[in-house]
Amino acid sequence: MSVLLARHQRSRATRSLRWLDLMAGCGIRALRWGLEAVGGHAAETELWINDGDPDRLALIQANLQPLQGAIRLTADAADTLLHGAILKRKRFDFIDLDAFGAPGALIQPALQALRFEGLLFLASTDGRSPTGHDRVGAIRSLGAAARAHPASWEMALRQQIGLVARQAWMLGHGLQPLFSFSEGRTFRLALRLRRRIPAGDERNLGLVARCERCGAQRFQPLLKLSGWPACSCADGQGRWSVSGPLWIGPLQEPLLLLQLMADAQELNRQQISPITLRLMQRLQADPGDGPTVWSTDELARRLGLGGPPALGRLVRALQAAGHRASASGVMPGQVRTDAELPELLQICTSLRGEGL
Ligand SMILES: C[S@@+](CC[C@H](N)C(=O)[O-])C[C@H]1O[C@@H](n2cnc3c(N)ncnc32)[C@H](O)[C@@H]1O
Ligand SMILES: [Zn+2]
Known part of the structure; x- marks a missing residue:
């Protein structure tokens, strides 16, 4: 470089x-x-x-x-x-x-x-x-x-x-x-x-x-x-x-x-x-504009899924829902998005529902 x-x-x-x-x-x-x-x-x-x-x-x-x-x-x-x-x-x-x-x-x-x-x-x-x-x-x-x-x-x-x-x-x-x-x-x-x-x-x-x-x-x-x-x-107890x-x-x-x-x-x-x-x-x-990035392993763990959602599909689903989303260029297996966590988890779940 x-x-x-x-x-x-x-x-x-x-x-x-x-x-x-x-x-x-x-x-x-x-x-x-x-x-x-x-x-x-x-x-x-x-x-x-x-x-x-x-x-x-x-x-x-x-x-x-x-x-x-x-x-x-x-x-x-x-x-x-x-x-x-x-x-x-x-x-x-x-x-x-x-x-x-x-x-x-x-x-x-x-x-x-x-x-x-x-x-x-x-x-x-x-x-x-x-x-x-x-x-x-x-x-x-x-x-x-x-x-x-x-x-x-x-x-x-x-x-x-x-x-x-x-x-x-x-x-x-x-x-x-x-x-x-x-x-x-x-x-x-x-x-x-x-x-x-x-x-x-x-x-x-x-x-x-x-x-x-x-x-x-x-x-x-x-x-x-x-x-x-x-x-x-x-109930607002998160820190x-x-x-x-x-x-x-x-x-x-x-x-x-x-x-x-x-x-x-x-x-x-x-x-x-x-x-x-x-x-x-x-x-x-992935220009990296926006510092909110999630590991797909973490998302899967929180949802009790057997494995992480496919990154490309997750990115496309987030974009289809009107969000900015990209696969992180910095760290493998991570998604950058402006979607908030509850919606992000919901989209992961719906992808699983589609067998994806
Ligand atoms: C990570 S290596 C450089 C590797 C090199 N750029 C390469 O691509 O192969 C760091 C080098 O910095 C030198 N070095 C460490 N501290 C230094 C300092 N304060 N001033 C000048 N050189 C220093 C060391 O002798 C060492 O050769
Ligand atoms: Zn919280």
Whole structure:
């Protein structure tokens, strides 16, 4: 995805670009950027490759042998590099920040070192805090409440985007999520820094609530926070567990994903794996606008069904009933819909009645 995104930026740019692989490991991303994304623009594309571990330099250097053009190799601590670039007013068009753990402390300098409309590809391997398994950790690293939720990967991505958006807003700039995905261990975001905050974008920060008893879900933007009405289950005895502030706006930019998929078709089949192509299709089909997502296993369990309803049929039935619905592109076996839980359960039951 990083290669496709860089290739997309390069192919549409009419000026020189500077890309930073901030935590390069063995240098594979920068190597692929150079071989697959730069195209005929080697002279106008500066690749800055860094890894904080100096023992890796010789390996990275050897791996980057095939590349020509402007290459810079360093072994700096990421914060030192970013702050140095900010002081020298060097801005990057693309920063790939592939950290171990949570990258929170580096977000502010990374945003400051990005050019407007520049791209940040951000990874976090801290799954415990944003998924509600380390509530103290979530307060510390995200400044947010995180509660267990069946759509845990999605909640983690939303927590992470919310954190970056707040950091961008503090600088007076806007943030647009381009795509967001996970396989349950690493949480990856592609984000675009906007010079200005689009009007009304602050409504994309909010709270997500889930009834501990019946699983009903609600969300509210912080801008219009007005308390939570009692959940209708068990004579109003249900209790909301609330997560956030987190991003409640869209997770994916479908038009960009379409373009990346078209770009991928131009590449040799071996370059972009079928898994990546399928991932892009799934993300493109579900922009993630609306944070209410249910696991079909949970729905089946609540109804005492032998197995989950078929996702495609459930989506079509919800749409036929006038709701927004899509199969979650983020987590398998989950449905995103604006239908409320009682109706959602009713539709699941009616599907079973039809032998579906
Ligand atoms: C997840 S790996 C990078 C993998 C690589 N992007 C890839 O796709 O193969 C993280 C790398 O970050 C480096 N690293 C960890 N902390 C760092 C820091 N504070 N500054 C710079 N590099 C750091 C580590 O040496 C390690 O090689
Ligand atoms: Zn309830």
